[in-house]
Amino acid sequence: MREAIRYLSRGRLVELRDVAPTEMLLDHLRLRLGRTGTKEGCGEGDCGACTVALGRLEDGRMVYEPICACIRPTATIDGCELVTIEDLAAEGALHPIQEALVRHHGAQCGFCTPGIVMSLFTLWANEGEVDREAVLDRLAGNLCRCTGYRPIVDAALEACDARADARPPVPFAARAGASAEALAALAADDDDLFLGDETRFFAAPRRMETLLALAGAFPDATLLAGATDVGLWVTKQGRDLARVIHLGRVEGLDAIEEDGDAITLGATVSLERAGHALGRLDPDVAEVFRRIGGAQVRASGTIGGNIANGSPIGDTPPMLIALDASLELVGGDRVRHVALEDFFLDYGRQDRAPGEILTRIRVPRLGPGQAFRAYKIAKRHDQDISTLLAAIRLTIADRRIVEARIAFGGMAGTPRRALGAEAALVGASLDEAASWRAALEDLRADFTPLSDLRGAADYRTEVSVALLGKALAEIAGTESGKTRIRPRREEAGR
Amino acid sequence: MSETVAPAIATAQGQAQVGRPVVHESSLRHVTGSAPYIDDLREPAGTLHVAPGWCREAARGRIRAVDLAAVRAHPGVVAVLTAADVPGINDCSPSVGGDPVFADESIRFHGQVVFAVVAETRASARAAARLARFDVEVERPAVTVADAVDRDSDVLPPYEFVKGDAEAAIAAAPHRLAESVFVGGQEHFYLETQIAFAEPLDGGEIRIVSSTQHPTEVSHVAARVLALPEAMTPCECRRMGGGFGGKESQATQWAVIAALAARLTGRPAKLRLDRDDDMIMTGKRHDMRVDWRAGFDDAGRVAAVDVCFLARCGHSADLSQGVVDRTLFHADNAYDYPAAAVRSRRLLTDTVSNTAFRGFGGPQGVAFAERLMDAIAIRLDRDPLDVRYANLYPDHDAPTHGATPYGQSVDDGVLGRLMRELERTSSYRARVEEIDAFNLTSPFLRRGIALTPVKFGISFTLMHLNQAGALVHVYADGSVAVNHGGTEMGQGLNTKILQIVADVFGLPLGRVRIAATSTAKVPNTAPTAASSGSDLNGMAALNAASAIRERLAVTAAGLLGCAVAEVRFAGGRVHGPDRSFSFADVARQAHLARVSLSATGFYATPDIVWDRAAAHGRPFFYFAQGAACAEVLLDTLTGEMRVVRVDLLHDVGRSLNPAIDLGQIEGAFIQGMGWLTSEELVFDAAGRLKTHAPSTYKIPTARDTPADFRVRLWEGGGAAAETVHHSKAVGEPPLMLALSVHSAILRALTSLAPGRLPPLDLPATPQAIVAAVRALRHPAADAGGAA
DSSP, rough: OOOOEEEEEEEEEESSOOOTTOBBBBHHIIIOOOTTTSSSSSSSSSSSSSEEEEEEEEEEEEEEEEGGGGSSGGGGGGTTTEEEEGOOOOOOOOHHHHHHHHHHHHHOSSHHHHHHHHHHHHHHHEEEOOOOOHHHHHHOOOOOOOOOHHHHHHHHHHHTTTTTTTOHHHHHHHHHHHHHHHHHHHHOOOOOOOEEEESSSEEESSHHHHHHHHHHOOOEEEEEEEETTTHHHHHTTTTOOEEEEOOOOOOTOOEEEOOOOEEETTTTTHHEEEEHHHHTTTTHHHHHTTTTTTHHHHHOOOOHHHHHHHTTTSSHHHHHHTTTTEEEETTEEEEEEHHHHHHHHHTTTEEEOOOOOOEEEEOOOOTTTTTEEEEOOSSSSSOOOSHHHEEEEEETTTTEEEEEEEESSSSSSSOOOHHHHHHHHHTOOOTTTGGGHHHHHHHHHHOOOOBBBTOOOOHHHHHHHHHHHHHHHHHTTOOOGGTOOOOOOSOOOO | OOOHOOOOOOOSSOOSTSOOOOOOOHHHHHTTTSSSOOGGGGOOOOEEHHHHHHETTTTTTEEEEEEHHHHHSSTTEEEEOOOOOOSOOOOOSSSSEEEESSSSSOOOSSSSSEEEEEESSSSHHHHHHHHOOEEEEEEOOOOOOOHHHTTEEEEEEEEEEEEEHHHHHHHHHEEEEEEEEEEBOOOOOOOSOEEEEEEEEEGGGGGEEEEEHHHHHHHHHHHHHHTOOGGGGGEEOOOOOOOOOTSTTHHHHHHHHHHHHHHHHOOHHHEEEOHHHHHSSSSOOOEEEEEEEEOOOOTTOEEEEEEEEEEEESOOOOOHHHHHHHHHHHTTBBBBEEEEEEEEEEOOOSSSOOOOHHHHHHHHHHHHHHHHHHHHHHHTOOHHHHHHHHHHHTTTTTTSOOOOTTTOOOOOOHHHHHHHHHHHHTTHHHHHHHHHHHHHOOOSSEEEEEEEEEEEEEESSGGSSEEEEEEEEEEEOOOEEEEEEEEOOSOOHHHHHHHHHHHHHHHOOGGEEOOOOOOTSSSSSOOOTOOOIIIIIIIIHHHHHHHHHHHHHHHHHHHHSSOOOOOOOEEEHHHHHHOEEHHHHHHEEEEEEEEEEEEEEEEESSEEEEEEEEEEOOOSEEEEEEEEEEEEEEEEOOOOEEEEEEEEEEEEESSOOHHHHHHHHHHHHHHHHHHHHHHHHOTTOOOOOOSSTTTTTTOGGGSSSSSSEEEOOOOOOOOOOOGGBBBBBOOSSSGGGGGHHOOOOOOOHHTTTTTTTOOBBBBBHHHHHHHHHHHHHGGOOOOSSSS
């Protein structure tokens, strides 16, 4: 058993023993290490001023992902390379992203700038074509209040376009090979990690059996995955977390398995990876994933966390319910499977026993004759919490609907199916809009939404009906250019 | 760095830097994370941390008791400050009082500070601040404009401008309209939350470092609260992580609390607000209900308007007098009303005190004027642009000029020409036709386009603020240091002043250094506000530098053996007719000759007069003007909206720095667009702000920026006024260009029910758009629209 966390920084291995589970990486950098280039803008993962990059090996390649240091417990970066704003420029030479931002006047007050540099660095550092959409996606989690973003987007595009010719500052490039080796060594570590004692601890087991034993022995411990929610308990509610079990190192829990019938995701698959995998099912799935948080939140947050925390406005559950997903839960030596829709019992209550772990999510592929649509409605397009989210899967035979699965988020205390509308749609014809009317009417009775800061009840009801109508029109053949202000990206996935 | 990114256009005219797109003086430090903000400065040993304490259970009510025992007992707590600890006056108001540093007898809004914890660590201070127990006689708060109208409570007296007999003119007009529309507030969301650091120095002096747009006021108020002379409470600010008006008056309280902590503990103290506390505890743009009536003719020409702005000021006056005055000053925007009654109430609500925000009340006035134009156009089924043209103040070269409702002749207008140019370059007319055709065949997606102007008065309407000072030193090695009274919040003021001063001496930018703004160097300054930073401080710095140059020219003339008038400063050298010396040589020789190489500069804006009691005068030195054309695509079923294309054309006179000016224009536009679309402040009935974090309060992201965004500086002519290098102020005016987005949304909605004014409030959130659609489709249920 290992009793220190280890991460790589500036080519050196850092070992930490005295780190509380509530010590966020931002405080670690600023207060302990005196590295103040990384800023705090909100302390809740919504503004991106605290963005740093975590490097890890994926299939033998170095991959850099942006994360929000403000809500990321320091102990959870075990096994990663940490890259901060101080690490990019060397000996007076700017990184190409920094250089382009200067040249394009991409900083005014400059406070968001280090975070923006780090987000764009991760875009620059990874392979793949970078177009305007990719830049906007990557910047969704970085707020700038001064520039209006145009110069930042221009700078990013220009720097990424010139990647083939650019050489990053020498020390950074020189380190890359050594960093990969060091990370490979860290990744090979099969030890469970445990800091503290039985009364207060941070545990990051490597083995599933250790996880289950810990979860069974300490059913009150906080289960932590990406910390994009739990982090806020600490930074915003001032909560202490005495016992924390981190799932991020558990072997196999981040696996993605695909077969002809389904895609099965381990619970700790990040939202970013889950979006790539599930996005292949349908472009709307990919789009909803793209709109969960910013890139930082998607890199940290996990599919299991998005489900298990039971939020009525989580974005993946309604979509996965419409897709007829099911969960695997493991407690002690008992394994059980639950349909996702049955997992959500009531507001704030899920079908998960103390000590039980959500391990896998199985998502069936769309079968022949099945069509899918999903719509997220929010005040702002990117990085906003849904006012409501509609997901619709229709099974069609001979232009008639033989089965409908319709699920909504934001319409009730849990993500829930619209059973009345579903029933009314069976038998309806895609070619007769009049045959949809009963379902659209019945949908009004399926939910009694609340009014809150994101939307009034009547707005939610009215829009839910509109979205179902839109899905029907689209599946019947209307181009999405006539039904949406941003047409569906018909090429599946990314 | 600037030389490598934007090649110098060196000329012998001494204008090498002004007018160039020089990069921001801190840009290298910004992108490397090495530009220190206050929280990044190395803390002196023993620095304490301060956190505000407040009552989460009440928005209004008498405080019976506060139990601070658990707070004091929390590990790490060194002191707990309350009103009883204030040695001087317990008030941090920028104006007429009413802003206690610590609430004493009663709570006046949800989030009002009652005490402050001083502790060894920030974590300890914040944790302890949650442990107080309050006993408050909770009363029902007045939260909204309607609540305050019902309660009939005002924080300041009503005020109005009157031009002609509006009542009679409306009655006599061929057409009349009336409406009541709500214009929302706005959170500043500067990325750096409010912060201050204070340390005790020699002889009881308390040095304050504050993220403030108004160091003088911080110093002044700290002196008042601590019962010290102002000379003992110097305040400095190197840079802010954004201000936007939110750090004009409302940075003061935090600086004063830090200063008090330093004074009482004898140790350095720092206070940085958590984001949620910042949003809950500091004021925002005033939201207003605008009740208006107007009469007009068949051509859409306004005969008269009668408008009343009901402004929600919050619990205290703060800057509301000036803010709401500026709403009235801009209720005409660019339009000549033959008769007008422009009225206001400043309503007292039990909410945080609303404050300055980029535009300072002006945007709400302009929003009304543009609403009026749209309403007239919709009623008459005319193109809104033609209605705008019909009402525009004549350009400066027209035979006659219009006069504003407050009596200022609009004799520098350029909007007729500027708007026609934008109409042409944006292909406005062709796009209108195309959009109308689209809307005829599209079931529920609708497009809209609008071209709207802005005319914004430049000068503080509180006359004494129109002054600035600067202090310039030339060192004997030829390097130059500049202090001025303005503050750098990202707007590029320091960069512009560097350019101005470098040109005076003919030096490269690298030889001139701007020091942190400090009341110890330049006293009695105005806030950096009202878009005036460069106009005022640039001129003061120019004056100071020029005074030294005159002295250096005398020295140089002696060295060069020529007449003083023949001496030129350029390219880092001082030239005579046939030879030259390096600037450093001349500086050294001047020093040896016992010539003073230090000077102060002063500037007071000329030619402005304002009699508030008579509501008459010429309060503005000039008007900044521009126009925008925006196109939107709406989903009328869900209320989702996308800004498709935006063309901006703005007059900045002869730009001191076109890159910085473009950045101001674009940034202001996007900020204004946020105000008018996705940024919504939601208070519950108990007076609690529900949108107090970026998770719930949505400013624009990169995706919201139009993919087709064409921004140009107008080249139609320089400023008529004698400003610094004939440049014009740019900070605030372009924010109001975003009203083109709102007008475009209105136009898209109008396609659903031509002839009816969509009852669309501001901001046009998806929900507000759907509500307007519903009202248009079911007119019986809708009380708004035409009267």
